[in-house]
Amino acid sequence: MALTNCDTRIGIVYTSVSGNTKDLAECLKTGFLQCGLSPILGEARGFPFEKLKDFDAIIIATYTWGNGEIPGSMRPVYEAFEQQNLKNIVTGIAGTGDRFYPNFCGAVDVFRDMLYVRTTLAASLKVELAPQDSDFPRCIRFVESILKRLGQ
Numbered sequence: 001m002a003l004t005n006c007d008t009r010i011g012i013v014y015t016s017v018s019g020n021t022k023d024l025a026e027c028l029k030t031g032f033l034q035c036g037l038s039p040i041l042g043e044a045r046g047f048p049f050e051k052l053k054d055f056d057a058i059i060i061a062t063y064t065w066g067n068g069e070i071p072g073s074m075r076p077v078y079e080a081f082e083q084q085n086l087k088n089i090v091t092g093i094a095g096t097g098d099r100f101y102p103n104f105c106g107a108v109d110v111f112r113d114m115l116y117v118r119t120t121l122a123a124s125l126k127v128e129l130a131p132q133d134s135d136f137p138r139c140i141r142f143v144e145s146i147l148k149r150l151g152q
């Protein structure tokens with residue numbers, strides 16, 4: 001399918017307790033907006049699983065819980081991707097974590113391995129706690145990797 005900027009459907013789904021991952025998701029949204037795209041940003045709990053295939057690209061933003069685990073609120077998202085063949089959907093996985101823990105951003109690694117098999121994974125990004133100004137160029141590179149894979 002030939003895509004143009006205006007008809008590319010991009011979703012950003014995030015989960016966040018103390019706000020770090022929400023900030024990261026919003027940084028990524030800003031990156032897409034700067035590239036002329038208008039992604040839909042939404043929390044994992046309201047994720048429209050039945051409409052997965054309506055998206056050209058989906059970005060997942062998650063924090064890490066337990067010992068390198070995916071938070072419970074992200075499990076249904078993980079399972080929705082795991083149970084389908086979605087090779088025509090471009091994905092990116094981003095997350096925040098804390099280097100205090102031995103498995104830094106472990107949830108990003110768990111998602112990355114699954115998305116690599118089930119989807120067309122284009123980018124991954126790990127951010128320490130709240131995104132800083134110095135993380136914004138990394139967000140832009142993440143967005144550019146997604147757009148490159150979409151052929152834009």
Ligand SMILES: Cc1cc2nc3c(=O)[nH]c(=O)nc-3n(C[C@H](O)[C@H](O)[C@H](O)COP(=O)(O)O)c2cc1C
Binds near residue numbers: 022
């Ligand atoms: C109980 C608990 C367990 C955590 N486990 C990990 C972990 O294994 N690896 C990691 O990188 N961060 C871990 N974290 C840190 C959070 O992932 C980090 O603070 C994150 O930025 C929180 O995101 P939020 O502000 O969007 O809720 C843990 C935090 C808590 C409270």
